[in-house]
Amino acid sequence: MLTNRRPSFRSCFGAIIVAALFLTSCRFLSGPFGGTFKPFTTVESVSTNGSSLAEPFGVAIKEDVVFISDGLNGKIVRISGETVQDFAVGLNTPSAIAFAPDGSLVVADTGSHTIKKIGQDGRISVIAGTEGRPGDADGPASEALFNAPVGVSVFENGKIAVADTYNDKIKIINDGAVTTIAGSGRGFADGTGPNAKFNTPCGVSVWGDGSILVADTMNSRVRLISASGLVSTVAGNGEPAIVDGSLPEARFVRPNAITAGPDGSIFIADNNSLRQIRNSPFPVVETLTMKRRGFVDGPTGLAAFNRISGLAVNDDGYVYAADSDNGAVRKIYSARIVDLEKQEVIDRSRRTDASEFRIRQPARWPFDPPEARRDIAGTLGEIRGEYKGADSFVRFHNGLDIAGAYGETTRFLWDETVLDPLSAENFETLRELIRLPSIGYIHVRLGRDSSGRPLGDERFQFDPGMTGVRVRRGSRFRAGEPVGTLNAMNHVHMIAGPNGDEMNALGALLLPGVTDTIAPVIEETAIYDENWQPIETKSADGRNILTGKVRIVVRAFDRIDGNPERRRLGVFRLGYLLMKSEHWIRGDVSWTINFDRNPSPEAVKFAYAPQSKSGPTGETIFRYIVTNNVNGSSFSEGFFDPNGLEPGKWVVRVFAADYFGNTSAKDINFEVSK
Secondary structure: OOOOOOOOOOOHHHHHHHHHOOOOOOOHHHHHOOOOOOOOEEEOOOOOOOOOOOOOOEEEEEEEEEEEEEEEOOOOEEEEEEEEEEEEEEEEEEEEEEEEEOOOOOEEEEOOOEEEEEEOOOEEEEEOOOOOOOOOOEEOOOOOOOOOOOEEEEOOOOOOOEHHHHHHHEEEEEEEEEEEEEEEEOOOEEEEEEEOEEEEOOEEEEEEEEEEEEEEHOOOEEEEEEEEEEEEEEEEEOOOEEOOEEOOOOEEOOEEEEEEOOOOOOEEEEEEEEEEOOOOOEEEEEEEOOOOOOOOEEEEOOEOOOOOEEEOOOOOOOOOEEEEOOOOOEEEEOOOOOOOOOOOEEEEOOOOOOHHOOOOOOOOOOOOOOOOOEEEEOOOOOOEOOOOOOOOOOOOOOOEEEEEOOOOOOEOOEEEEEOOOOOOEEEOOOOOEEOOOOOEEEOOOEEEEOOOOOOOOOOEEEEEOOOOEEEOOEEOOOOEEEEEEEEOEEEEEEEEOOOOOOEEEEHHHOOOOOOOOOOOEEEEEEEEOOOOEEEEOOOOOOEEEEEEEEEEEEEEEOOOOOOOOOOOOOOOOOEEOOOOOOOEEEEEEEEEOOOOEEEOOHHHHHEEEOOOEOOOOOOOEEEEOOEEEEEOOOEEEOEOOOOOOOEEEEEEEEEEOOOOOOOEEEEEEEEEOO
């Protein structure tokens, strides 16, 4: 039978892995592993037979059946072969799930602040905690209080380990009582009982003879609680990064979930990557998948995920992952006989429909009064930073900037439920933000007024001394409720669309009164050879003489109705058309650069030429390389090649268009010699 309960390894194994932090030459004993390491080879998406998973989070396996919690839909889904059906409904943002010895399913029902049980008949009952009442109290299970618990795991004797996430504690439910075994408030410390500290722990996994592995999420560490109650750090030094190597050298970003396989290997869901402390003579951490966000099946080294939240391993060593922001369940095969050279890489990226997206809620602006038009200060796809050369740090702007006054209250556009356990980031910086499933809000003092005082909304949980803020998974906000107040950036940056599928907010959001009748301005054009040298050879009548492949660069910007003239926005799309004369057009416009969706980060230097720059201060210059191709996740270098054209006078007409269809054009005259 396949379960998500860990095999019973000898208790010495926990001591060995902790000792490895100090004795890097220490070797794992072969006994606890029960075998040799098997390399992972491929990732495939598990078929849900057309059924939709809004936010898969927890994973549990029983025999050949996979169970998934769907946080957004508040249910547990059962997948058996090609059959997908609801197993239990009516939950409140369920998170981790685990099977108990009696066959019931234990659920961390995060939104209700309880731990629940689902019988084999699908009936739901509360094991511990009080429905809808957050708090921190041990004692009889019916009187105990949790604060949005996210992680659960079950011992072979039926005891339940709980990651009481926003109390920063690890608790045990046993014989009808709840007891804290480690943790005493947000922080970091090894030790026993209340001397140990955690920071937003999201994952727990029973391991060995009474030990518990902990994904200590905001401490960027993997921790171990021994059977005697001693908390030790297994791997990670607290500096967020993806660094492989020995346990003392390895680093993690945001470990969210943790589990162990039948051979003793430990698997960690680290933000968008799957990491492993593998079964080898020396304990080392390695990354099995790509480090960046995506949705790609194929060889493990090329496979990509988008916020892995839950993990389970079957008896054959196959890992199942809840790929939350991709809305998918993924299966990672080990020791599978495949031809890696012939293995297909499949990009399964979702594409949210902007027209459907924009009608989910009534139109409003993120300020009061909700119908009053505001200045659009920035659009998706604009360069941020200054591009001086290959080593320049530049990025794409991934949202829509809406101007406001310093300290002005920013309000939620839509009704939404917080799903990411770490939705709030960058406290007391200019990039402070909260990310909800559909919309993100940046440059806002979350839950605070202009002087930094809390607004009194308990959904924003502030650390003592106002050193940080968290918003619990399962928190629900309604359109018009305050997000917080604008910081010194004097605008709110709105991100439209799920993580990894950000859309152009002009098309995705309904903002009353937005019109645009102003066409983009093409300031100048330039032609360069393959080595970025300007084309200077000209004919007698001033035409460029082209003899080989060239790059075409267009300097352009857009404006929108109601904006001040000084405001320069990025162009929505650009392209070009080859013409023999004004009366003969060869083919259709080749739209090469398109900002309907946020491009891949690596594409910024394919879209923009050197001297491009944009930011909160200084001059704004957008120089687009229209011969390159940038469209969503795809991008490539391109050239205009006159070879094959008949000798004579030609024209390349370049185009710049805004989101509303206003288009400008400018001609580049050139000559092809005999």
